[in-house]
Amino acid sequence: MSNKTMTKEEYLNKVKEIDTTKEAPKVLEDTDFLTIAKERRSVRQYDPDYKIERKEIEELLETATLAPSSSNLQSWRFLVIDEQEEKERLLPIANNQQQIVDASAVIAVLGDKKAYKNADQIYSQIAEKGNMPEDVKDMYVNSIFDNYGNFPEERLAKIAHIDGGIVAMQLMLAAKAKGYDTVPMGGYDEEQFLKAFNVPEEYTSVMLISLGKGVKAGFQKTRLPLDNVVKWNRYE
Numbered sequence: 194m195s196n197k198t199m200t201k202e203e204y205l206n207k208v209k210e211i212d213t214t215k216e217a218p219k220v221l222e223d224t225d226f227l228t229i230a231k232e233r234r235s236v237r238q239y240d241p242d243y244k245i246e247r248k249e250i251e252e253l254l255e256t257a258t259l260a261p262s263s264s265n266l267q268s269w270r271f272l273v274i275d276e277q278e279e280k281e282r283l284l285p286i287a288n289n290q291q292q293i294v295d296a297s298a299v300i301a302v303l304g305d306k307k308a309y310k311n312a313d314q315i316y317s318q319i320a321e322k323g324n325m326p327e328d329v330k331d332m333y334v335n336s337i338f339d340n341y342g343n344f345p346e347e348r349l350a351k352i353a354h355i356d357g358g359i360v361a362m363q364l365m366l367a368a369k370a371k372g373y374d375t376v377p378m379g380g381y382d383e384e385q386f387l388k389a390f391n392v393p394e395e396y397t398s399v400m401l402i403s404l405g406k407g408v409k410a411g412f413q414k415t416r417l418p419l420d421n422v423v424k425w426n427r428y429e
């Protein structure tokens with residue numbers, strides 16, 4: 194193996210040059226879960242003229258937010274960047290990855306480290322539905338404040354990242370089921386991003402997701418054999 198390296202920007206953009214995939218992303222007739230999971234790929238080339246309506250993005254987000262979260266506190270927050278000038282502003286912060294400007298929207302998945310403060314609203318909804326007695330709801334909310342309110346910031350950030358990762362995956366699968374493509378991105382300067390887009394201080398940045406109409410499918414999936422990643426019951 195050669196010991197040559199490249200900058201992060203070169204590395205992130207090289208993938209488009211070396212990808213020899215010829216076909217466009219599959220438009221799926223069959224949208225059952227297993228087909229969607231098998232056919233989703235990270236797509237980095239998009240039709241820059243294709244605009245997904247905000248209504249449709251909202252529908253995708255509605256589906257995504259059916260995902261589970263720690264104590265159902267739904268710490269995810271989304272900044273949907275669909276204006277071209279704003280995408281242009283994000284481009285250099287995200288290593289000049291072309292999909293930032295070509296996709297219909299970039300969805301920044303954020304996590305609210307103070308999401309526990311919404312516990313009363315969330316559990317009142319559950320109680321109103323008749324799924325939890327009022328006194329149990331009060332106890333629940335009090336203990337959430339007791340627990341989460343005393344967690345160190347790193348723990349709250351970790352929870353926000355876990356919730357954010359789960360909701361991001363659900364969003365990408367929902368997009369594929371609706372005939373759209375995505376690529377998750379961690380290749381951006383978080384500090385610069387938070388500052389440039391006035392993200393509230395209590396939010397952490399989980400990832401960016403380009404969402405649009407793909408024109409090239411992207412690498413076909415390869416994965417390590419299960420043997421490399423799975424053990425049963427305990428490690429020796």
Ligand SMILES: Cc1cc2nc3c(=O)[nH]c(=O)nc-3n(C[C@H](O)[C@H](O)[C@H](O)COP(=O)(O)O)c2cc1C
Nearest residue numbers: 205233234235237376377378379380381400411414
């Ligand atoms: C947390 C995370 C960060 C990623 N960051 C980038 C990125 O900045 N740019 C990019 O082109 N792809 C990025 N990817 C996409 C991966 O390269 C891709 O998921 C992986 O190669 C597997 O390919 P597949 O998504 O087509 O199955 C990222 C994926 C994840 C999960």
